[in-house]
Amino acid sequence: MSKTEKVWAVVPAAGIGSRMQADIPKQYLPLANKPVLQHTLERLAYHPDIEGIVVALAKDDPWWTTLNIDLPCQLLIAEGGKARSDSVLNALTLLAEQHDSDPWVLVHDAARPCLRHEDIDRMLQSLLTHHVGGILGIPVTDTVKRVDANHLIQETVCRKGLWRAVTPQMFRLNKLKTALFTAAKDGLTVTDEASAMEQAGWEPMIVEGHSDNIKITMPQDLALAQLYLQQQAGDK
Numbered sequence: 001m002s003k004t005e006k007v008w009a010v011v012p013a014a015g016i017g018s019r020m021q022a023d024i025p026k027q028y029l030p031l032a033n034k035p036v037l038q039h040t041l042e043r044l045a046y047h048p049d050i051e052g053i054v055v056a057l058a059k060d061d062p063w064w065t066t067l068n069i070d071l072p073c074q075l076l077i078a079e080g081g082k083a084r085s086d087s088v089l090n091a092l093t094l095l096a097e098q099h100d101s102d103p104w105v106l107v108h109d110a111a112r113p114c115l116r117h118e119d120i121d122r123m124l125q126s127l128l129t130h131h132v133g134g135i136l137g138i139p140v141t142d143t144v145k146r147v148d149a150n151h152l153i154q155e156t157v158c159r160k161g162l163w164r165a166v167t168p169q170m171f172r173l174n175k176l177k178t179a180l181f182t183a184a185k186d187g188l189t190v191t192d193e194a195s196a197m198e199q200a201g202w203e204p205m206i207v208e209g210h211s212d213n214i215k216i217t218m219p220q221d222l223a224l225a226q227l228y229l230q231q232q233a234g235d236k
């Protein structure tokens, strides 16, 4: 990447957070005195190599305007879709309409507020010269079981080479937009950007990240995220 080239972030924030079992979507739940989404946007916006952010919000989202968002970068609002991948594709389409270049795009879940700048730095160092791009991941350290509907263990999955995919996931705008569009056209359900890129025949890289980059998904995750934010503040 040239000194002047910057990266755009895409933040899918249009989910309903059903597994969280809260009264409002989890990205708007309070965490250390501000909404989860605000933490995530600020983590990205205050990284020096992020030029702008496209956030995908649910149609008629009534909470966004209640946030006190003041970021040091450009901010575009896209309309979320039925699935996370639709929200990301809508955001990429909006960005492509406003950008005649083909910037690197870093897709990061709104529900992951504990992202460290050092992990973004490591991604940029490893991937900006890569011909495909890649994702942050964490090697699996537990024994992994495949289980049936009755919670009976069917097999122990060899964990050699197994990693947990997290976000950010970073690819060039046009490659990723094409891969997600094709996956949707072919009726393929993709739960992350790398899956669409793999389906398109690319081999993304994985870059090791910190395990505190959790996705707030279940009720107990909020307290854990608070602990991690406190720990990170103490590390500064």
Ligand SMILES: Nc1ccn([C@@H]2O[C@H](COP(=O)(O)OP(=O)(O)OP(=O)(O)O)[C@@H](O)[C@H]2O)c(=O)n1
Pocket: 011, 012, 013, 014, 015, 016, 017, 018, 019, 020, 027, 056, 080, 081, 082, 083, 084, 085, 087, 088, 109, 110, 111, 112, 215, 216, 217
């Ligand atoms: N149609 C959707 C679904 C999800 N997301 C976003 O994608 C991220 C990761 O998805 P997930 O954790 O599954 O969020 P939800 O879909 O809201 O959660 P749930 O599956 O429990 O309803 C979240 O920041 C969520 O807001 C989105 O932008 N558009």
Ligand SMILES: C[C@](O)(CO)[C@H](O)COP(=O)(O)O
Pocket: 084, 109, 164, 165, 166, 167, 191, 192, 193, 215, 217
């Ligand atoms: C993109 C992701 O966070 C990588 O682990 C995950 O696939 C999102 O899954 P979700 O079910 O949409 O939360």
